Amino acid sequence: MIEVSVTVNGRAYEEAVAPRLLLSDFLRHTLGLTGTHVGCEHGVCGSCTVIVDDRSVRSCLMLAAQVDGAEVRTVEGLADGDELHPLQAAFRRNHALQCGFCTPGILMASVDFLERSDSPGRRQIAEMLSGHLCRCTGYEPIVESIHAVALQEGQSP
Amino acid sequence: MSWVGKPLERIEDETLLRGRGRFIDDLNPVPGAYHAAVVRSPYAAAHLTSIDASAALASPGVLAVVTGQQVAELTKPFHAVIDTPVAFRAAAVEEVRYAGEPVAVVVARDRYLAEDAAEMVAVEYEPAAPVLTPLDAVAAGAIVSDRSFVYGDPLGKLEEADLVVTESFTFPRWTGTPVEGFGVIADWSAADDALTVWTNFQGPFTLYMAAAAALGLPRSKLRLITPPDSGGSFGIKAAVYTYVVLMGAVSRHLGVPVRWIEDRLEHLAASAASTERVTEVTAGFTNDGKLISLGYDVVEDVGAYLRAPEPATLYRMHGSLSGAYTVQDVSARNRVVLTNRCPTGLNRGFGGPQLYFALEGTMAIAAARLGIDPVDLAHRNLVAAGEFPYTTPTGAIYDSGDYAVCLDDALATVGYAEHRRRQAAARADGRLVGIGIACVVEPSVSNMGYISLAETAQERSGGLPKSGNTEGATISMSPGGGVVVQISTTPQGQGHRTVVSQVVADQLGLEPGDIEVVSVLDTHVNAWSIASGNYSSRFSAMGVAAVQQAAEELTAAIKQIAAHELECAVLDVELRDGKAAVVGQQDAAVSLRRIAGKAHWNPEALPDGVAPGLRFTSFVSAPGLEPAASDDTIASSAVHGFVADVAVVEVDRETGAVTVLDYATTHDAGTLLNPRLVEGQVRGGFAHGAGVALMERLAYDEDGNLITASFMDYLCMTASEVPPLRSSHIETPSPFTALGAKGLGEGNTMSAPVTIANAVRDALGIERLELPLTPSRVWELIEPLS
Numbered sequence: 001m002i003e004v005s006v007t008v009n010g011r012a013y014e015e016a017v018a019p020r021l022l023l024s025d026f027l028r029h030t031l032g033l034t035g036t037h038v039g040c041e042h043g044v045c046g047s048c049t050v051i052v053d054d055r056s057v058r059s060c061l062m063l064a065a066q067v068d069g070a071e072v073r074t075v076e077g078l079a080d081g082d083e084l085h086p087l088q089a090a091f092r093r094n095h096a097l098q099c100g101f102c103t104p105g106i107l108m109a110s111v112d113f114l115e116r117s118d119s120p121g122r123r124q125i126a127e128m129l130s131g132h133l134c135r136c137t138g139y140e141p142i143v144e145s146i147h148a149v150a151l152q153e154g155q156s157p
Numbered sequence: 158m159s160w161v162g163k164p165l166e167r168i169e170d171e172t173l174l175r176g177r178g179r180f181i182d183d184l185n186p187v188p189g190a191y192h193a194a195v196v197r198s199p200y201a202a203a204h205l206t207s208i209d210a211s212a213a214l215a216s217p218g219v220l221a222v223v224t225g226q227q228v229a230e231l232t233k234p235f236h237a238v239i240d241t242p243v244a245f246r247a248a249a250v251e252e253v254r255y256a257g258e259p260v261a262v263v264v265a266r267d268r269y270l271a272e273d274a275a276e277m278v279a280v281e282y283e284p285a286a287p288v289l290t291p292l293d294a295v296a297a298g299a300i301v302s303d304r305s306f307v308y309g310d311p312l313g314k315l316e317e318a319d320l321v322v323t324e325s326f327t328f329p330r331w332t333g334t335p336v337e338g339f340g341v342i343a344d345w346s347a348a349d350d351a352l353t354v355w356t357n358f359q360g361p362f363t364l365y366m367a368a369a370a371a372l373g374l375p376r377s378k379l380r381l382i383t384p385p386d387s388g389g390s391f392g393i394k395a396a397v398y399t400y401v402v403l404m405g406a407v408s409r410h411l412g413v414p415v416r417w418i419e420d421r422l423e424h425l426a427a428s429a430a431s432t433e434r435v436t437e438v439t440a441g442f443t444n445d446g447k448l449i450s451l452g453y454d455v456v457e458d459v460g461a462y463l464r465a466p467e468p469a470t471l472y473r474m475h476g477s478l479s480g481a482y483t484v485q486d487v488s489a490r491n492r493v494v495l496t497n498r499c500p501t502g503l504n505r506g507f508g509g510p511q512l513y514f515a516l517e518g519t520m521a522i523a524a525a526r527l528g529i530d531p532v533d534l535a536h537r538n539l540v541a542a543g544e545f546p547y548t549t550p551t552g553a554i555y556d557s558g559d560y561a562v563c564l565d566d567a568l569a570t571v572g573y574a575e576h577r578r579r580q581a582a583a584r585a586d587g588r589l590v591g592i593g594i595a596c597v598v599e600p601s602v603s604n605m606g607y608i609s610l611a612e613t614a615q616e617r618s619g620g621l622p623k624s625g626n627t628e629g630a631t632i633s634m635s636p637g638g639g640v641v642v643q644i645s646t647t648p649q650g651q652g653h654r655t656v657v658s659q660v661v662a663d664q665l666g667l668e669p670g671d672i673e674v675v676s677v678l679d680t681h682v683n684a685w686s687i688a689s690g691n692y693s694s695r696f697s698a699m700g701v702a703a704v705q706q707a708a709e710e711l712t713a714a715i716k717q718i719a720a721h722e723l724e725c726a727v728l729d730v731e732l733r734d735g736k737a738a739v740v741g742q743q744d745a746a747v748s749l750r751r752i753a754g755k756a757h758w759n760p761e762a763l764p765d766g767v768a769p770g771l772r773f774t775s776f777v778s779a780p781g782l783e784p785a786a787s788d789d790t791i792a793s794s795a796v797h798g799f800v801a802d803v804a805v806v807e808v809d810r811e812t813g814a815v816t817v818l819d820y821a822t823t824h825d826a827g828t829l830l831n832p833r834l835v836e837g838q839v840r841g842g843f844a845h846g847a848g849v850a851l852m853e854r855l856a857y858d859e860d861g862n863l864i865t866a867s868f869m870d871y872l873c874m875t876a877s878e879v880p881p882l883r884s885s886h887i888e889t890p891s892p893f894t895a896l897g898a899k900g901l902g903e904g905n906t907m908s909a910p911v912t913i914a915n916a917v918r919d920a921l922g923i924e925r926l927e928l929p930l931t932p933s934r935v936w937e938l939i940e941p942l943s
Contacts, residue, residue: 035178139875
């Protein structure tokens with residue numbers, strides 16, 4: 001077993017994990033943070049995306065042992081108390097989710113994307129999203145939501 | 158104040174957006190559940206000679222390896238409407254019939270250990286030659302059903318035709334493949350001789366009955382509970398019922414609770430898929446473009462086993478074989494064949510994509526041969542607005558519509574005339590631009606009796622006739638005046654809870670936020686029937702009708718109590734703003750909370766005829782869904798929407814890539830209950846249809862191995878590929894449903910494949926093509942032209 005000290009959504013955890021335990025399983029089953037979903041376990045669908053030290057990663061392609069000393073953000077940490085994150089609010093406004101299974105991964109990838117993009121257009125947003133599978137929405141409302149938040153951020157000082 | 162019809166945001170969303178959804182793998186409903194991994198056949202066809210589990214049993218954390226033989230000792234083969242020569246069991250015993258078929262289950266302390274051990278189970282096979290295509294199956298004699306239907310005199314009419322189109326259409330195997338796969342948690346209780354199962358099943362509950370029968374638990378000993386959330390399905394999760402049997406038998410055999418969460422490779426290889434269908438069409442037209450004779454010769458590949466509800470894919474559309482057209486003389490020969498591929502099942506569109514690929518493809522080919530614009534050809538054949546309700550030659554009753562207006566609306570949306578002008582200019586420049594249309598009748602609310610058409614009238618006469626489509630719902634008012642509604646439509650993202658809150662809020666004079674809607678289905682608690690569940694786009698008609706009726710009963714009781722208290726006539730009471738009030742009087746009112754309090758706390762004060770408790774369960778069945786008639790006509794669905802689509806595409810001469818330049822769709826789904834959710838269904842259904850038109854196919858190698866077994870190989874549409882879509886609506890309310898609504902979640906999955914195909918036909922000036930229209934395939938079509 002390997003000792004892992006990790007901060008997830010601002011809370012510190014110390015856990016002993018098997019060397020091969022996936023980060024996705026660690027978050028879901030060791031820490032009980034089941035908002036991170038697993039859709040393919042081979043890094044294509046993007047549902048399990050979380051942010052590790054300010055980079056979005058596929059938690060099904062990373063080991064829990066690799067996040068020792070890291071700061072992890074998951075969908076559970078996105079809202080500020082009662083107030084939804086602007087992306088969450090935009091997704092609700094634009095009906096950008098149906099079953100909601102792929103949504104946490106898309107939200108986390110979009111948070112990371114907006115943090116490192118300068119006024120992205122729809123095409124760039126669609127390219128970023130091409131690493132995520134959503135079978136319900138046909139994507140357009142998701143693109144619209146991310147674009148709306150990007151425009152909002154562009155306007156704020 | 159009417160909440161129905163408003164584009165309200167969803168009550169489901171905040172929970173899901175916060176990562177607080179509760180999907181099957183998030184649940185731990187029983188302590189100490191063991192984890193299962195399924196050992197699967199690597200061969201598409203083989204004799205299974207031995208299983209050696211000794212190495213697996215010695216692996217750390219392994220409790221047991223349960224073989225197909227041990228499962229068979231606790232279960233019966235599954236039944237379907239047709240008897241076939243091969244017994245279909247939850248796990249194979251002596252013969253495997255597709256790559257991915259379960260042969261054993263490893264049960265261990267955690268999933269990692271179970272998967273380790275699954276690889277150590279040594280299974281010996283004697284491989285055989287697989288049968289992999291529908292036509293090879295015909296040649297091999299693997300036909301399990303062969304029925305012919307004649308309505309009118311199609312052969313006689315063919316002799317009167319000026320043009321006869323005979324063409325073959327092959328619709329590929331594909332899958333809606335939801336991002337969440339199957340999950341089952343099974344808990345056998347020896348004390349009760351009963352099984353409780355949590356699973357992301359979606360109905361129809363005919364399949365719950367099939368699972369109970371296979372487990373030998375036909376009465377009340379199988380309790381099935383769905384999780385609060387399900388990560389999409391598109392029909393596919395109906396097939397989880399065979400794993401309910403498999404894990405139920407394993408739990409029973411071992412006496413421990415067992416959980417199994419499917420992975421993506423298992424899902425693509427061994428869950429469910431659409432049928433692959435080969436259709437030979439023979440269609441007769443007059444010179445002025447009237448379709449006067451229509452014949453189908455269909456070979457339907459249902460895979461390795463005829464798994465219930467198959468061959469439903471073939472009969473779901475039977476009432477609509479004539480599509481949106483007035484042709485009266487129709488025939489069909491339906492052959493169902495077995496191949497060595499994963500069994501088929503529900504998949505969005507369910508028979509519609511296959512039917513319309515043939516019918517609307519034929520219309521496009523005929524238009525080109527007759528030198529008539531395809532729009533004009535459609536207009537000369539569409540059922541006219543004055544003809545509704547319209548009975549088709551095969552027995553469907555089309556409830557309402559205005560097909561011509563709908564088609565014209567789609568043409569106006571896309572700018573058809575302008576696109577034709579631009580196409581001419583582009584062609585003059587040597588570019589390959591094409592325009593395709595399709596007109597699609599979208600049935601919803603399936604008749605539980607249509608599958609019996611797979612039997613002859615004489616064979617049917619021996620059994621219990623089946624008909625209708627029943628749904629139930631329960632509404633209650635708590636002692637504090639809170640309203641809770643329980644539905645049995647097992648949503649997987651469609652927003653049923655939101656729509657129900659709108660419907661009930663209107664009834665009770667409350668706001669949608671005041672209504673709690675519970676979509677968990679517990680077979681020992683909910684009001685459900687065999688038709689319950691989420692398929693054939695039945696929610697907006699049947700789910701809503703059941704809720705509406707239960708809410709009406711609650712409303713009637715509230716009004717009686719209020720009238721008693723306010724000393725007025727029941728007819729003078731109206732419900733508004735959380736109160737029961739006397740019509741036209743400002744002050745004479747009593748709060749719903751007080752009425753609820755009375756019903757629970759002071760039943761002695763209730764007026765005669767009002768029972769205490771305020772809890773009402775209602776069941777409704779769709780009208781007009783008679784059993785199949787002796788002449789083989791059937792009202793296969795209760796409600797019929799309409800979709801008209803226009804696609805404009807350009808084909809790249811160098812690469813064969815197809816780009817959709819413009820796409821318009823106009824729906825008539827009757828009254829729209831929540832336009833925001835409607836748009837979501839349209840866009841989602843379109844993405845699936847465009848996917849199978851351009852990218853998606855389950856492909857197998859010559860040995861029967863699935864070669865699109867991961868998301869790297871099975872190409873789902875992504876945000877970069879999904880074509881632009883413009884949608885609009887006309888509303889002709891259904892006279893057959895509670896609020897005039899029709900289903901609409903599947904229409905574009907039916908229409909988009911053939912619309913895009915017709916546009917490519919137009920671009921290239923060809924007739925025969927196969928889906929998906931991948932660049933390599935299209936390039937091969939261009940090559941001989943240049």
